[in-house]
Amino acid sequence: MIVCAAETALTVSNVHIRSLAASCAACHGTQGNAVSIGKVTDSTAVLAGASKADIISKLQAFKSGERSATVMHRHAKGLSIDEITGLAEYFSQQVPRASAILTSQKLRVDHAN
């Protein structure tokens, strides 16, 4: 019964997509909220709250080679159509939030290495 309830709460597909989507965070921020870096052109795309259709068409264009890219074609080509749709749905449902660059600080003298 517990298993049933859990499966209702999060489908297999949701569990698969949330960790795949989390892999995009290295460039596109947690849940698609990329940090804004000075000039807009220096920042990666904010995916949170983007339109599902738009994400699908861009990823498909990267996948087919119709749209040129520096890096995204490598990722799009490795994704299935279902994953592209799942990612587009996931990111379109995320709430966009302003995300600033993390502030760095002075290295402490007692740091080990």
Place this chain on the structure above:
Amino acid sequence: MQTNRRDFIKMAALAAATGMSTWALTSFARASKLPIGRVVIVGGGYAGATAAKYLRMWSLGSIEVIVVEPNRQFVSCPLSNLVLGGSKSINDLTFDYQLLKANHGIQWVQDQVTAIDVSAKKIQMQRGELSYDRLIIAPGIDFIYDNLPMLQSEEAQKQVPHAWKAGWQTVNLRKQLEAMPDGGVFVMNVPAAPYRCPPGPYERAAQVAYYLKGHKPKSKVIVLDANAEIISKKGLFTKVFNDMYAGLVDYRPNNAVVAVDVAGKTVTTEFDVVRADVLNIIPPQRAGKPAQMAQLNNIDKRWCEVGFLTYESKLATNVHVIGDAVSAALPKSAHMATNQAKICANAIVQLMVGANPDPAPVFANTCYSYVSDKSAMHVANVYRYDAAKKIMVSAEGGGVSSAPSEQEGVYAGAWANNIWSDVLT
């Protein structure tokens, strides 16, 4: 325990039905319920910090997470070669854990692990002990000095730093490079693969060459590679060494370091004896000490064998290993460490509510190397679980840049800022 688990599932179902925000749910769970289980994470690097955050996020705060990390600060290895090149300071790469802890309700113990008892499900620290339901060991790397005993002491490493864990050794190596006279020789090595960050040593050579080109053009960098050839981005680095830094980089394959004269700054390899003005030796590596304490480094006595659906050790139940310490046909990169952390966290959340982990994880790896202050190039791949082979294999479409570019330098900067924010907030 049972009641809490049911409550969590009910909450999660409610959230799905009503569109209630994760944040609200998390606060609710935090305020009102006992945890459904405790996960202790050993190590607060890219892998450990990420696992802590995503466990809290995806369990809606219902899993208690305690991180044990000896250092107060997080210092990024990615971009630390730019400190040697002179375009970044170590203080640009240093962060604290305050936001991560506060935003996600993660408990933090600044301490060193001294023993791990996997049968009693306990870890021992210098000050106290902790029990766990599941343990994640994210220990990073440990250096192997068996064949280089002369480099083991702290004093020797002041003369000949590895600078392969970002921090004061990085600063020291930069200072030595700055103090080197024009016409001097910077000698570095590449250990036999696998080691942390496959393109890292070649990026380092390029960064040192970038600095020499601008400030000490009569100098050179000699790269002693234990491998038969450049093992990552080979075509790109070959071109960078031969064209961009012509005359500055002397690359020597099949040149494993055999001995080091620390005081004389001289390296003996299988073929050469090389005298350096500045010497940087990166020793061979294995899974970090906590993994060794739990005796999980069963592959070549170096790396830890895990299952790729959960990152649970093949040797100990309820103990997971993530990051560079894992034995896998995957690059030991920061992005990969965060991916493994997320797959592991996702699986643990599922297991703790009695559900199945994702049967077919997929993730992407993007790894940039800077070849100057502004120019970078990538290697990028999607990796997919192969159910027959039970490992992660690269999907089609992966590959490297056609050439380094300033555009990719901008993207590499965005990568760093986003991954830091993802891991530490």
